[in-house]
Amino acid sequence: MKPWMRPVFLMLAVLFSLSCERDDICIDEITPKLIIRFYDFENPELFKDVANLKVNIEGTDGDYINETITTLTDSIALPINVVVNETRYTLTLQENDILQQEENADILEITYTQEDIWVSRPCGYKAVFNGVESRLEKDEDNWIDEIVPLSDPLDITNENSAHVKIYH
């Protein structure tokens, strides 16, 4: 190796060791969803699964969740509308008997204020929701007995834990 080549090779080695970490894929947490956990109304300490739940969000077509008969779940995550400061969900429980099918739709409404927060280069901005109020619309036959926020005041800033409890 000629003497002048040594610093050149050293420089090349340094430059290549500065690895280019790919940073155009969004892997950070974006706008959080509303996480609902289902509890037993008679036994408030216990989770109670819901089966055949259908969720419709006001202002959109089609169902957001349309679970098949076999799935049972004790929690759901629902997107929150960032265009307006309230979102109305229609949670429809399909009670399947062998003989008949019954549908019971309950309406859950949340209101909030929004804050836009910078996340990262690939993700851009997310919204977080402050002062969230949840309300159950009463009808003659509610399958939901009670909605309880997990903290008061309720701020939805991440998806690490549930935000509201539904007793049924």
Add this chain to the structure above:
Amino acid sequence: MSRFTISLLFLLICVSGFAQRLGKEKDTTQYKDRYGIRVGLDIVRPIYSFIDENDKGFEIVGDYRLTKRFYLAAELGYRDHTRQEDFYNFTTKGQYIKAGVDYNAYKNWKGMENMIITGIRYGFSTFNTTLNEYTINSDPFLPERTESEPIDYDNLNASWAELVLGIKVEVLHNIFLGFSFRGNVKITSTEPENFKNLYIPGFERVYVNDYGFSFNYTISYLIPFYRK
């Protein structure tokens, strides 16, 4: 007759010896290196500015020869850069200065002054960034919200260290063509509130761990001051 021949031979030997001595003296003056200031500009930036309205800028470069192998070097430039990302787009405008030392790692043939450059720079930039618009990154099932009111972040600055690797070749008398590749590491920066410096003039794109890369193609002219 023989006496005449002999004296002619003597004379010729003397003359040839004298001529050789003259030639030697002339050689030593010819191979002295030129010292001076070299100024030039980036030749690719103006072309970019012309074909891409989102990437305008220019750069002037200069160096001053200190010793046989070391040069003081500096770059001065301006950038106006707009970038569209998935959920937002922004414009950064500003100027920068880079100053440092170049080391010529190439051992030239006598009379040539080409360079293989390894160098270091300290870079400093002051700039303004405008977040032109952004769309909230949320669940695509629901309609999206786009904020199109531009937000200005003024009086930002950043500093960084730069490793330079490049070449400079004398293509015509006193005219040099050069290329250099630079690896940057950010040292300090004033970050905008609720946003980030994603592009810094001179540093260019800021990668996730504060690294960056840039390059330039230059044409420059040597103004010789003295020979040594």
